[in-house]
């Protein structure tokens with residue numbers, strides 16, 4: 470039986486029209502050049518006709534279980550997590566762009582899901598990605614970690630912020646750091662980037678920055694952050710080694726934890742601990 474027939478059989482088992490397959494989007498392909506598609510079954514949408522698909526029934530039939538996206542992303546390997554993140558972001562974009570903002574008419578998805586078109590005026594809509602900078606600030610010997618009240622308890626991360634229209638990445642980094650902790654950036658360099666599906670599709674652009682010598686006093690913007698503090702290389706290295714909040718609760722020795730491996734913030738912090746990119750600055 471072909472995969473399509475198998476999918477149609479399963480959908481019909483759950484009382485679902487196989488037409489729903491037309492809503493699937495291309496998210497990548499295997500090394501054997503098999504195309505991979507993602508499909509939203511609408512299980513979380515109470516207004517959707519698909520809501521009748523019962524999670525428990527599907528779990529039994531497919532011998533799997535539904536778990537929260539945030540949890541899944543951190544339990545999968547990098548390749549699968551990236552597919553899941555693309556699928557979630559793309560499906561959510563399609564869901565939110567059902568209508569043309571100029572004509573108000575329904576838009577139509579192309580086969581792969583790379584765009585939507587308004588048939589009445591041919592305006593093409595492409596999936597959007599918002600650039601976000603995430604910066605690990607260092608004074609040469611310590612790094613700056615911050616907490617937002619929305620973070621899981623005890624987790625600290627690097628400082629992040631959305632690019633405003635008209636800004637370069639460098640300008641965003643300098644503005645965000647000044648706005649959130651009152652520091653002036655001295656040197657700045659790019660490290661890596663990552664697609665991130667929260668809150669919508671973002672491209673996280675990770676950088677290392679140093680502050681001007683002797684200018685390390687923090688003015689924490691409490692409207693944006695719950696806390697910000699300098700941490701020594703040893704402190705951060707210790708937390709990275711046993712970076713699991715439950716381990717730390719048991720030992721009681723470490724007061725904070727860091728984002729999990731998959732998050733680019735983790736890679737940025739690890740990079741700083743392992744290979745100082747900037748030599749210590751004079752006090």
Ligand SMILES: NC(=O)c1ccc[n+]([C@@H]2O[C@H](COP(=O)([O-])OP(=O)(O)OC[C@H]3O[C@@H](n4cnc5c(N)ncnc54)[C@H](O)[C@@H]3O)[C@@H](O)[C@H]2O)c1
Nearest residue numbers: 599601603626629630631665667668673728732733734735
């Ligand atoms: N992958 C990682 O390692 C990692 C680590 C930290 C943060 N992040 C992500 O970075 C993102 C940005 O960080 P932040 O919250 O500190 O940003 P931020 O400091 O710019 O503050 C967020 C606020 O910016 C405004 N904003 C401006 N443009 C926006 C847009 N296009 N979409 C949504 N809000 C917009 C909103 O008012 C929002 O409340 C977060 O959403 C978070 O998911 C990822």
Ligand SMILES: [Mg+2]
Nearest residue numbers: 628629630693
């Ligand atoms: Mg921020």
